[in-house]
Amino acid sequence: MIQRFLWRGLDTKLRLFIGLVLLVGIVPPLLNLLMPPGSPFYVPAWMLQLVGKYLCYASLALAVDLVWGYCGILSLGHAAFFALGGYCMGMYLMRQIGSRGVYGNPVLPDFMVFLNYKELPWFWHGFDHFWFAAPMIVIVPSVLALALGWFAFRSRVTGVYLSIITQAMTFALLLAFFRNDMGLGGNNGMTDFKDILGFPVQADGTRATLYFASALALALFLMIAGAVVGSRFGKALTAVRDAESRMRFLGYRVEGYKLFVFVLSAAMAGIAGALYVPQVGIINPSEFSPGNSIEAVLWVAVGGRGTLIGPVIGAFIVNWTKTYLTGALPEVWLFALGGLFVAVTLFLPRGIVGLWGQYKARQERTKRTATA
Amino acid sequence: MTSPVKSTSALLYLSGVTVSFDGFKALNNLSLLVEPGEMRAIIGPNGAGKTTMMDVITGKTRPDEGEVVFDGQADLTKLDEADIATLGIGRKFQKPTVFENHTVRDNLLLALAGQRSWYRLLLAAPTKAENDRLDEILTVIRMGPQQHMLAARLSHGQKQWLEIGMLLAQDPKLLLVDEPVAGMTDVETETTAAVLREINKSHSVVVVEHDMSFVRALGVKVTVLHEGSMLAEGSLDQVSADPRVVEVYLGR
Ligand SMILES: Nc1ncnc2c1ncn2[C@@H]1O[C@H](COP(=O)(O)OP(=O)(O)OP(=O)(O)O)[C@@H](O)[C@H]1O
Ligand SMILES: [Mg+2]
Numbered sequence: 001m002i003q004r005f006l007w008r009g010l011d012t013k014l015r016l017f018i019g020l021v022l023l024v025g026i027v028p029p030l031l032n033l034l035m036p037p038g039s040p041f042y043v044p045a046w047m048l049q050l051v052g053k054y055l056c057y058a059s060l061a062l063a064v065d066l067v068w069g070y071c072g073i074l075s076l077g078h079a080a081f082f083a084l085g086g087y088c089m090g091m092y093l094m095r096q097i098g099s100r101g102v103y104g105n106p107v108l109p110d111f112m113v114f115l116n117y118k119e120l121p122w123f124w125h126g127f128d129h130f131w132f133a134a135p136m137i138v139i140v141p142s143v144l145a146l147a148l149g150w151f152a153f154r155s156r157v158t159g160v161y162l163s164i165i166t167q168a169m170t171f172a173l174l175l176a177f178f179r180n181d182m183g184l185g186g187n188n189g190m191t192d193f194k195d196i197l198g199f200p201v202q203a204d205g206t207r208a209t210l211y212f213a214s215a216l217a218l219a220l221f222l223m224i225a226g227a228v229v230g231s232r233f234g235k236a237l238t239a240v241r242d243a244e245s246r247m248r249f250l251g252y253r254v255e256g257y258k259l260f261v262f263v264l265s266a267a268m269a270g271i272a273g274a275l276y277v278p279q280v281g282i283i284n285p286s287e288f289s290p291g292n293s294i295e296a297v298l299w300v301a302v303g304g305r306g307t308l309i310g311p312v313i314g315a316f317i318v319n320w321t322k323t324y325l326t327g328a329l330p331e332v333w334l335f336a337l338g339g340l341f342v343a344v345t346l347f348l349p350r351g352i353v354g355l356w357g358q359y360k361a362r363q364e365r366t367k368r369t370a371t372a
Numbered sequence: 373m374t375s376p377v378k379s380t381s382a383l384l385y386l387s388g389v390t391v392s393f394d395g396f397k398a399l400n401n402l403s404l405l406v407e408p409g410e411m412r413a414i415i416g417p418n419g420a421g422k423t424t425m426m427d428v429i430t431g432k433t434r435p436d437e438g439e440v441v442f443d444g445q446a447d448l449t450k451l452d453e454a455d456i457a458t459l460g461i462g463r464k465f466q467k468p469t470v471f472e473n474h475t476v477r478d479n480l481l482l483a484l485a486g487q488r489s490w491y492r493l494l495l496a497a498p499t500k501a502e503n504d505r506l507d508e509i510l511t512v513i514r515m516g517p518q519q520h521m522l523a524a525r526l527s528h529g530q531k532q533w534l535e536i537g538m539l540l541a542q543d544p545k546l547l548l549v550d551e552p553v554a555g556m557t558d559v560e561t562e563t564t565a566a567v568l569r570e571i572n573k574s575h576s577v578v579v580v581e582h583d584m585s586f587v588r589a590l591g592v593k594v595t596v597l598h599e600g601s602m603l604a605e606g607s608l609d610q611v612s613a614d615p616r617v618v619e620v621y622l623g624r
Contacts (some may be wrong), residue, residue: 206525233493239471246469249430250483250542251457256490 006106010226011080018219029208039209046203049213052279053215054319056082061299061311062221063265068297069306070229070263072157072241077155077166078269079292080173081141085270087177087184088140090283091124092133093193093201110192111185121183131195137274138267145168145266146259153255153262158244167290174288174359189284196278207279213276218260218312221268228264237261240304298337301344304351313352330339381444383408383546383576384429391424398424400600406546409568411568411577413587413608416597417620422580423466425597426548428461443545458488462544466551466580468531472524476515476534479523480506483538505541505576512567513537528555536567540617544593547571549579553586565589584608598619 010018028043028051035042062081067073099106103113107120126132148169152162180186201205228234240247240254247254277283286292295318303314318340325333348354384406391399399421406412416420427433428440431453440448457463469581471479484502487493498506510516513533518526523534532552539547549568551560565586569576581587587594587608594611596603598620604611611617 130500228494229493232481232487232496232498235474235489235495236482236490238473239482242471242473243469245432245453246465246471246484248453249432249457249463250538251454251488253454253490255486 003072010223010230014222014226014308017312018222021215021219021222022310024051025212025219029211033204037236045207047289048207049279050323052207052211052214053276054316055211055218055278056272056279056294057299057319058312059214059218059221059317060269060273060296061303062218062225062308063268063272064296065300065305065308065311066228066265066268067261067367068300068312069311070234070241071237071258072158072244073258073262074163074297075166075221075262075265076163076293076297077168077170078265078296080166080170080288081145081266081269081372082273082276082292082296083170083173083285083287083343084141084144085273086277086283087190087273087286088127088133088137088270089274089277090190090193091127091184092130092281093196093278094190095124095128096195101192109185109190111182111188111190115180115186117183124183137270141266141270141273142263145263149259149262153258170288170293171290174285174290177285177288185284187285189282189286191282193278193281200277201281203368210279213277214272217271222308224264228261228310233257233260249326295337297317297342298344300351302340302348302351304353307351307353310351310353317352319331374490375384382406382441383410383443384578385439385441385444386425386429387439389425389428389435391421391428391433391435391441397600402438402556402597402601404595404602406576406578406610409572411572411578411579411590411592413590413592413594414578414580414597415577415587415594415611416585416603420597421600422597423550426463426550426578426580429456429548429552430461454488457542457544460545461548462539462542462546463548464550466537467533468522468528470526470531470534470538473522475520475522476526477506477510477519479534480509480537480541483541485541485543509537509540512540512570514563517558529557529560532556532564536564537570540571543575545576547575547577549577551581552579553581553583558585562589609612 021361028048032043032048033040039344060078063081064078069331094109099107099208105113108117113118117329118291128211129135134150148165152165157165176182177184178187184190195201196206236247236252237257240252240257244254253254273287299314299318300311301314302318303312321336322333344351350357382405383425384404386404389399389402390397402421402425408514414425424433427479428435429448430508431451435449442448442461442572451459457555471482473484481498481502484505487496488557492547510519512553513536515530515533515537518530521584525533526534530587536549536552539549552568553564562584568590571577593606595605596611596617603620604614604617
């Protein structure tokens with residue numbers, strides 16, 4: 001049943017794209033592991049780490065697009081869900097260090113010893129087990145999204161006001177996570193991870209596996225999103241986006257629709273964040289900064305909102321440009337980002353993927369005038 | 373609003389309804405009765421409160437005073453839009469609002485009576501019965517050939533047709549239709565009247581319209597609204613002979 005549900009929503013284009021994502025997930029890690037470092041086919045570890053990061057960003061972009069592109073909820077706080085998933089993973093990784101920390105405390109992570117904690121705060125219990133941390137990666141962001149969405153959607157907060165609330169949420173979390181007495185590493189966050197599921201985080205095999213897992217997650221999210229937007233639910237969802245009050249007069253409980261995608265999207269963002277943290281090796285409060293959420297929205301806008309492929313392409317292009325520019329011309333990056341946003345809004349209202357559609361429409365028009 | 377709901381045989385019962393916007397009374401002590409199976413035309417000059425009346429009935433606007441009862445039991449002043457729609461009141465807006473990014477058929481599917489809950493729609497595909505019903509409605513509104521066209525590409529008149537089809541798809545007990553023939557040609561107007569009379573065979577209808585030839589073609593009881601209150605009621609000939617009605621329409 002679930003299998004049928006997942007397959008039904010996928011058109012050929014999306015299936016091909018999912019195949020491509022899986023290919024990008026399988027080939028580079030194999031080349032990294034199997035080729036000798038001197039070979040022209042060898043994929044260096046730094047490359048895996050970089051693209052692995054992009055894959056996580058792409059999942060975040062897809063999550064943003066699901067609420068913004070398909071339901072009209074412009075969330076400016078999605079990086080918070082990503083960061084919360086990341087923190088859950090970070091807590092698990094911290095507990096795996098055990099007594100190998102600088103202070104050698106078998107239970108308390110280094111920063112707690114440093115801050116004179118006597119015992120583990122209550123919410124850290126269980127995070128030494130992966131079977132506990134893994135569901136938390138989904139549950140923590142989902143519960144936050146459920147609570148926020150429940151109040152906002154029921155009170156019919158929409159548009160700019162909703163965007164402001166989500167932005168305020170991530171800002172509040174930023175301030176909270178900066179505090180040392182939150183018990184989550186304060187401003188330094190968590191780092192110096194050693195093992196994940198018993199494998200050393202830095203080892204080539206582990207890196208390759210994490211990279212593959214990120215691609216697999218993205219492929220899975222594309223399938224789920226495709227099934228959701230391709231169903232009758234999806235038709236209702238885009239109708240809510242386009243004419244919300246009309247849907248109410250048709251007897252739809254619009255809140256339920258919004259809440260479902262909002263929570264689903266937060267869960268996706270959380271998983272993406274959890275895969276991101278072991279690859280970059282650190283999680284700190286800066287992940288909550290409002291700018292991160294806004295950047296994620298930009299990826300979607302550049303790639304093409306309201307399409308499933310667009311956000312993935314947007315995340316890759318913008319982040320690749322960012323990596324290049326911050327290295328080559330660091331002072332230019334912020335201007336480039338701003339300029340990009342203006343350019344996309346003015347010239348590419350439907351993003352890069354929309355360009356393709358525009359091109360086809362023009363071709364069809366010329367064909368029709370030619371035959372007429 | 374605190375008085376207990378009256379038991380009445382009328383399908384729609386409005387009594388003493390007042391709505392103020394910043395002190396301006398868009399509806400002023402309005403009372404109206406619509407019997408089951410009836411079709412009623414509402415006319416009145418611009419700003420008379422016709423659309424506001426529909427807003428009150430559908431739960432979009434809460435009245436400051438007065439009673440609004442549906443089917444002899446449901447107090448509409450206490451329910452929201454979705455509840456009221458579920459009770460069986462469907463509405464066509466003055467400005468056509470179809471779902472532009474959906475096909476004609478999908479617009480009708482969204483409106484189709486039945487499944488509304490999000491978790492059911494995640495898994496349910498349209499059933500055979502539902503598809504048959506869609507085909508039927510497409511025939512009634514004469515839009516079979518356009519069924520896979522995006523609604524955004526329809527002409528103004530076609531959008532009005534689609535809206536009427538969506539209303540039919542909801543299969544409500546009472547249809548509220550706001551200015552269905554605005555911007556239509558004479559031929560289209562006549563067909564619309566025929567379609568509404570057809571619909572009236574199995575549904576109660578309240579139509580708001582300015583177009584007198586259309587109201588005449590409907591041939592039903594007319595209520596004249598003016599400045600938020602009822603000015604006259606009766607057949608079209610009766611009310612157009614009423615000097616107060618003449619003054620309201622000509623004296624502006
Ligand atoms: N939300 C609102 N806020 C303030 N005034 C309003 C509001 N809605 C309606 N009005 C006013 O109430 C009066 C009645 O408006 P309504 O739209 O009900 O008129 P109508 O009879 O439908 O007119 P028309 O024939 O132009 O459609 C108008 O003067 C209008 O300006
Ligand atoms: Mg009106």
